[in-house]
Amino acid sequence: MKILFAAPENAWGGIFDKLRHAHPDVEFNASGSYKIDSLKGFDVLIPTMSPVSETLLRSADSLQLIQQIGAGLEGVDIEAATSRGITVANVPTDVSGNADSVAELGIYLMMALARQSREIHTHLQNRQIGAPMGKALQGKTAGLVGLGGIGKALIQRLRAFNMRLIGIKSVASEEFAEQFGLDWVGNLANLPQLLSESDFVVLSLPDSDETHHLLNHNVFQYMRPGTFLVNLGRGGVIERQALLTALEDGTLGGAGLDVFWQEPPDPQDPIFSQNVIATPHIGGVTDVSLEGIYQNVIENIRRLKQGEPLLHCRN
Incomplete structure (x- = not known):
């Protein structure tokens, strides 16, 4: 079996070497x-941050599995993979510890901006x-846009700061x-209402047709002057020029960014x-998160070798 890790060997906390040692009979x-x-x-x-297009998939002559190290599959053409009988799997944030690690970074960015x-x-x-x-977090309103694994992990932690919490998800509930x-x-x-009520806006959304450039010039106008914005999801959710304008004119008091319009920026x-505090897409790069991802990925490789059903398939 041959596996392609689409990144430098030392990326993502050295997970490449861990995978290679876990399966010495596999060529990585x-x-x-x-x-x-x-x-x-x-x-x-293992695509990591590399795009996987239909054109690229045409070069595959023995590919059985696209296994993401993490949750993000925005760059993978799942429909094209499915049409070729290629399984696509990921590691959901709430099963690996990734959501907890990203939420911790989110709070770090919120506090760094506030202080x-x-x-x-x-x-x-x-x-x-x-x-x-x-500024203290206590008594402020946090608007959480995206209430999946990361959003839920944020809720759990932000309660301790006695913040008022409001949120947006795909279906009002x-x-x-x-x-x-x-x-x-x-x-x-309801996004305009959330923006108008929030002191902190925290994004944990994928970049999709529905969410791409969700925050743009028209939407930023609903924010109160001085609002802090934190993006933990994907850079494409925010229109870059609109973000720069909002920072320059004081619509935003500052931004905390772990993801960007292009990576690396x-x-x-x-x-x-x-007033931007930036981290190089490290929300999920912790000992806890990487160990959880590693365990899920090596298990799926084992299952593939043994012909057993795979975990967390997305097609």
Whole structure:
């Protein structure tokens, strides 16, 4: 069996070496970048952040499984894979510990924005004590856009800060709101209301036809001046130019970004001269998350070798 890991060997916390040692009888190959030229000769593809198009799939002559290390399958043409009899599987955030790790990073970004962390070093260097002035999370409203595994993990943690919680999911649900302690849960049609009520807006959405550029120039106008925005989902959910404008004109007090309009982003992008706290797509890159992902992936490889049903198939 031959497996292609579409990334550098040392990416994602060294999971490539762990997989290789778990299955010494399998030939593992790392592409060295997030670009795949051909799938010829490979039985399994681990795409990571590499796009898997119908054109690419035409080069596959023995591919049986596309196994994502994580939940994100936006870049995979699942319909094209299905038509060729190729199974597509992922590791859902709520079974690996990934959702918990991403939620922790989300809170880190929220607190860093609230406490003006970009200014702290300057005050220390200038020997100024008692500044900068921060904002407490207590008593503020957090608008959670996306209430899957990450959204639920955020709810659990943000309750401890005594925040008012409101949310958006695919279908409005009073039952969900009551079960998880939110003031209300609407659908995407209620996004303007959520933005107008929130001090913090946290996104944990996939980038789909429905959500691509969900936050754009027209939508940002519903926000109160100084709102903080955190994106833990996918960069394509926010229109980049609209984000820059909202930061420049004060619609946003700041943004915490773990995902970007292109990855990796250009470090010279003028957005980063604004009040932006950026992390290099590391929400799920923790010991707990990677161990959970690793265990699920090695199990699916074992099952494929043994001809057993696979876990978390998406087609």
